Amino acid sequence: MSTGALLFMLVSWTFVLGTMVWSFAKILKSQERRAATPDPDDDMTAYERVPPTA
Amino acid sequence: MPESKPSAEAWGSRIGLILAMAGNAVGLGNFLRFPGQAAANGGGSFMIAYFISFLLLGLPLMWIEWGIGRRGGRFRKGHIPGMFAALWKHPAAKYLGVIGLVIPFVVLCYYTVLMSWTLAYTWFSLAGNYWGLTTQAEMAGFLTSYQNISDASAHEFWVPFLFFFLSIGPTIYVLSRGISSGIEKLAKIGMPILFVFAIILMVRVLTLGPGENGVSPLQGLEFIYKPDLSGLGSAKVWLAAAGQIFFTLSVGMGTLQTYASYLSTKDDIALSGVATAITNETAEVVLGGSIAIPAAVAFFGVSGAMAVAQSGSFNLGFVAMPIVFQEMPFGGRIFGAMWFGLLYFAGITSSVAMATPIVAFFEEEFGIDRRKTSWTIGGIAVVFGVLTMLLFESGFLWEWDYWAGTFGLAVMAVIEVILYMWVFKPENAWRSMHLGADIRLPSLYKFIMTYVTPVFLLIILGWWAVTQAWPTLTLTDCPEGVVAGALCSQGSVIPEGMAVYVHLSRLLLVAFIAFFLVMIRIAWKKNGYDDYADFIEVGPDGPFRAGSVTRPNPNAPHVVHAHDYVSPLLPEHGDDLPERP
Numbered sequence: 001m002s003t004g005a006l007l008f009m010l011v012s013w014t015f016v017l018g019t020m021v022w023s024f025a026k027i028l029k030s031q032e033r034r035a036a037t038p039d040p041d042d043d044m045t046a047y048e049r050v051p052p053t054a
Numbered sequence: 055m056p057e058s059k060p061s062a063e064a065w066g067s068r069i070g071l072i073l074a075m076a077g078n079a080v081g082l083g084n085f086l087r088f089p090g091q092a093a094a095n096g097g098g099s100f101m102i103a104y105f106i107s108f109l110l111l112g113l114p115l116m117w118i119e120w121g122i123g124r125r126g127g128r129f130r131k132g133h134i135p136g137m138f139a140a141l142w143k144h145p146a147a148k149y150l151g152v153i154g155l156v157i158p159f160v161v162l163c164y165y166t167v168l169m170s171w172t173l174a175y176t177w178f179s180l181a182g183n184y185w186g187l188t189t190q191a192e193m194a195g196f197l198t199s200y201q202n203i204s205d206a207s208a209h210e211f212w213v214p215f216l217f218f219f220l221s222i223g224p225t226i227y228v229l230s231r232g233i234s235s236g237i238e239k240l241a242k243i244g245m246p247i248l249f250v251f252a253i254i255l256m257v258r259v260l261t262l263g264p265g266e267n268g269v270s271p272l273q274g275l276e277f278i279y280k281p282d283l284s285g286l287g288s289a290k291v292w293l294a295a296a297g298q299i300f301f302t303l304s305v306g307m308g309t310l311q312t313y314a315s316y317l318s319t320k321d322d323i324a325l326s327g328v329a330t331a332i333t334n335e336t337a338e339v340v341l342g343g344s345i346a347i348p349a350a351v352a353f354f355g356v357s358g359a360m361a362v363a364q365s366g367s368f369n370l371g372f373v374a375m376p377i378v379f380q381e382m383p384f385g386g387r388i389f390g391a392m393w394f395g396l397l398y399f400a401g402i403t404s405s406v407a408m409a410t411p412i413v414a415f416f417e418e419e420f421g422i423d424r425r426k427t428s429w430t431i432g433g434i435a436v437v438f439g440v441l442t443m444l445l446f447e448s449g450f451l452w453e454w455d456y457w458a459g460t461f462g463l464a465v466m467a468v469i470e471v472i473l474y475m476w477v478f479k480p481e482n483a484w485r486s487m488h489l490g491a492d493i494r495l496p497s498l499y500k501f502i503m504t505y506v507t508p509v510f511l512l513i514i515l516g517w518w519a520v521t522q523a524w525p526t527l528t529l530t531d532c533p534e535g536v537v538a539g540a541l542c543s544q545g546s547v548i549p550e551g552m553a554v555y556v557h558l559s560r561l562l563l564v565a566f567i568a569f570f571l572v573m574i575r576i577a578w579k580k581n582g583y584d585d586y587a588d589f590i591e592v593g594p595d596g597p598f599r600a601g602s603v604t605r606p607n608p609n610a611p612h613v614v615h616a617h618d619y620v621s622p623l624l625p626e627h628g629d630d631l632p633e634r635p
Contacts, residue, residue: 020335027072
């Protein structure tokens, strides 16, 4: 395999795999945060929670 | 305006939702179409155009569809006619949405047939049915005999029907179980199996030694990833790459929107959209690109593998790969079963998704129980699936695949982008996407979604209309060297006397459109919807007034009329929220 092809493959795979790891890590972190600080209006929708003056 | 029939459906977990969304997107195309397209369009040039298309077309469409879906869900509209009507207060909106019912239904009818091929070949691999057929001509004959019911040279006529019923049965069962206990569970089981099978196959293929012609499988990767800028000036390469991105993410089908409709405004869609798209890309680029082409290159040489890939994706998967498995030093049958097994899992998670918009339509608008709707739709899909099998030789299936599964998707995508980004307005769309979001999308994407994506889509649609749709419609899309006057479709000659079935397939498409148009009209009349008013927004326990502090009593009868609905927060027509402070 030529160096150019290997580099292009590495860049492509790094982009795809890196974005996947980043997105799932962020999702898991967000889940932890949401679990740690439960929304008092959790059973209500965001639509109701935002004050009219926001 | 009276509310729709409530639905208690919801996703059990966020990971489950993303796996289900990714399962919907990951299909046969990731492992069959992608490597074929990459090989047929110059490898490196194609990959560069592919990644640019992903950023300009794929990701924006993913966010737009999630946004449309979740907004529809606020009014308990899990189907495209309702979602379009929620975006555009015009009587035509709901009828435009017919495309979001016809496409998934038609694709479901024939996709389950394609899926049954993978199940059959999983068994054939384990049982060694094709062992000994080591040339492409022999394997092609084996496949043709399976596809054409009248050709009993390698298979009894009942074998394809058996695998079809074995294949569609689980699809309907999962669908009837609902979102959380059916679709989500399937995704949580099916997707990991798919990835494990794909990783094992990838490792096996890449560790194969050089074949008889001395070519290593790494030469296949070399072909795909060789940086080559020469093809970037070719419109064909760009359109092939954009088309692949379009198909692989399952946009334009109406299924992503239905899945997203079960989310609330406190749920994130921005980050989840990225996670879904990139999971699909991992399955496609990292795994899909590292199995079929490298294996074919090792056994047939670079030029041989390119010839196979250019002859069609199914030839790569069903003709070339079985030969490769037979040549493997050990475990060929197991690896063969894994290959077709992973295609089956990729197929079933997609086929289940295809039926959900139709189930949602009948469940929400007519109050028909999900189980009944699922089995009824499944039964109808069986009837038309059997018809496509009986008439396969005529090109009946490929006709549906072209009009519903190819051209129709682009039409649908153009309509939804225009409705969401232009009619609903970019500001509202942008705000809507950021409700409950875990990340903030780069502002540049607002411009891309408003201008670049629709223009890109219109170019693709226009190109296809001229180069493919018109010749296909007039049956003049013939391969080179065919005698004048022959009737052809999508590069294949239609056998004599079979053109009538091609016309029948088109007639049925028109009939499906007419049927769903009538059903939409009946639903709107029955439920008393006003085309110029908002639907009633639905909270966890029923409809509520925007800005209210307490939710309405869920046990109280909800007779809320459109003119009672006043939103103190929002612009006229109760559009989305202002950004959170």
